[in-house]
Amino acid sequence: MALPPRSLTPAPPDPILGLTEAFKADTRPHKVNLSVGVYVDDSGVTPVIPSVLEAERRLLDKAGSKGYLPIDGRPGFKAAVRDLIFGTDHEIVTSGRSATAQTPGGTGALRVAADFLLQSGSSRTIWLSEPTWPNHPQLFTLAGFALRTYPYLDESGRGLDVGKMLVALRSAVPGDVILLHGSCHNPSGVDPDPETWAAIGEIVVERELLPVVDFAYQGFGFGLREDADWLAGLARPGLEFLVCSSYSKNFALYNERVGALTIVAADPARAAAALSHLKIAVRSNYSNPPAHGGDIVETILTDPALRARWELDLAGMRNRILGNRAALVEALVAAGVPGRWEPIGRQRGMFALLGLSADQVARLRDEFAVYVVSRGRINVAGLTAANLPDVVAAVKAVIEG
Numbered sequence: 583m584a585l586p587p588r589s590l591t592p593a594p595p596d597p598i599l600g601l602t603e604a605f606k607a608d609t610r611p612h613k614v615n616l617s618v619g620v621y622v623d624d625s626g627v628t629p630v631i632p633s634v635l636e637a638e639r640r641l642l643d644k645a646g647s648k649g650y651l652p653i654d655g656r657p658g659f660k661a662a663v664r665d666l667i668f669g670t671d672h673e674i675v676t677s678g679r680s681a682t683a684q685t686p687g688g689t690g691a692l693r694v695a696a697d698f699l700l701q702s703g704s705s706r707t708i709w710l711s712e713p714t715w716p717n718h719p720q721l722f723t724l725a726g727f728a729l730r731t732y733p734y735l736d737e738s739g740r741g742l743d744v745g746k747m748l749v750a751l752r753s754a755v756p757g758d759v760i761l762l763h764g765s766c767h768n769p770s771g772v773d774p775d776p777e778t779w780a781a782i783g784e785i786v787v788e789r790e791l792l793p794v795v796d797f798a799y800q801g802f803g804f805g806l807r808e809d810a811d812w813l814a815g816l817a818r819p820g821l822e823f824l825v826c827s828s829y830s831k832n833f834a835l836y837n838e839r840v841g842a843l844t845i846v847a848a849d850p851a852r853a854a855a856a857l858s859h860l861k862i863a864v865r866s867n868y869s870n871p872p873a874h875g876g877d878i879v880e881t882i883l884t885d886p887a888l889r890a891r892w893e894l895d896l897a898g899m900r901n902r903i904l905g906n907r908a909a910l911v912e913a914l915v916a917a918g919v920p921g922r923w924e925p926i927g928r929q930r931g932m933f934a935l936l937g938l939s940a941d942q943v944a945r946l947r948d949e950f951a952v953y954v955v956s957r958g959r960i961n962v963a964g965l966t967a968a969n970l971p972d973v974v975a976a977v978k979a980v981i982e983g
């Protein structure tokens with residue numbers, strides 16, 4: 583027999599990871615990769631951070647085992663990440679009304695969340711911000727959801743259109759799933775303020791919506807707790823939601839694939855029942871999670887000295903990104919690049935959205951060997967003292983036409 587016909591027409595490359603493939607194949611020596619959201623230091627290297635190196639040393643010294651983990655992962659990891667997400671003393675943690683599964687990365691958490699929801703009879707409609715991470719629409723569509731979008735950015739593309747976003751969310755039907763970016767919105771770096779999170783929480787209650795919070799960048803914005811403003815909006819008695827968290831970025835553990843899916847339920851019994859269904863979604867997908875990355879995260883989070891070291895490592899990455907943001911804005915303004923650039927200095931996380939057309943993005947790549955994602959999303963961490971002047975000159979050239 584033969585492969586299905588559609589599999590024989592090449593699919594387009596992935597809108598983010600495909601750019602890195604193209605970048606690697608590019609032989610121009612001055613090329614710059616600002617596409618995928620991977621932290622690099624000023625020499626363009628993605629380091630293994632010192633706290634992770636130390637955790638790996640300790641793990642190596644322990645008599646480990648490569649036996650399977652439980653379907654939902656290592657209990658110590660699950661407890662440690664719940665504390666990290668919500669804060670140790672938070673009612674969600676102390677009441678036991680949440681349940682977690684360790685997953686292969688944040689993407690694994692999102693896919694398992696999608697499967698769990700559809701397999702247990704959720705609404706088939708999910709609302710995504712427009713714009714959003716390009717993998718969200720693909721992932722939820724392939725899982726079987728129908729997509730709706732809520733407007734996110736104002737006309738300048740630099741701030742949130744709170745009014746339009748809330749109107750759209752109010753039009754969702756009870757039971758609909760809404761995907762919210764917990765912090766460091768991907769691709770824009772524009773996050774709701776605490777009042778807006780409170781308003782979102784009100785709508786979730788009124789309209790009986792089910793939030794899925796994509797929390798991939800905790801600590802990359804302004805700090806571990808500072809990046810959890812969304813929690814105050816959603817943590818209300820009885821309100822149920824899912825959190826998909828990633829440890830790729832804040833532990834720089836990209837290729838270890840470590841993340842978690844946490845279900846917050848109205849009470850412990852509902853959380854335990856939901857976890858039993860979640861385990862079926864995992865078992866039928868990848869059976870049980872990989873261990874090493876999770877073991878590193880657990881080792882760090884459960885040792886006070888190592889955790890303090892990690893918080894320093896994380897602050898180092900965050901502060902370098904904040905510095906890069908400021909340097910980028912300054913350079914764009916100094917070079918007289920047409921546009922309003924100051925708001926980019928106030929945005930959070932790894933990404934800034936320059937607001938470029940498809941043609942401009944293609945020219946950046948083809949003429950200047952500068953790789954950016956659609957609409958001009960750039961990984962701010964990818965800027966270095968050496969490449970910033972060339973990047974700004976290239977952006978100026980494509981904007982001025």
Ligand code: LMR
Nearest residue numbers: 598617618619620715768
């Ligand atoms: C990104 O948006 O660049 C990151 O989340 C990496 C990815 O998997 O797309």
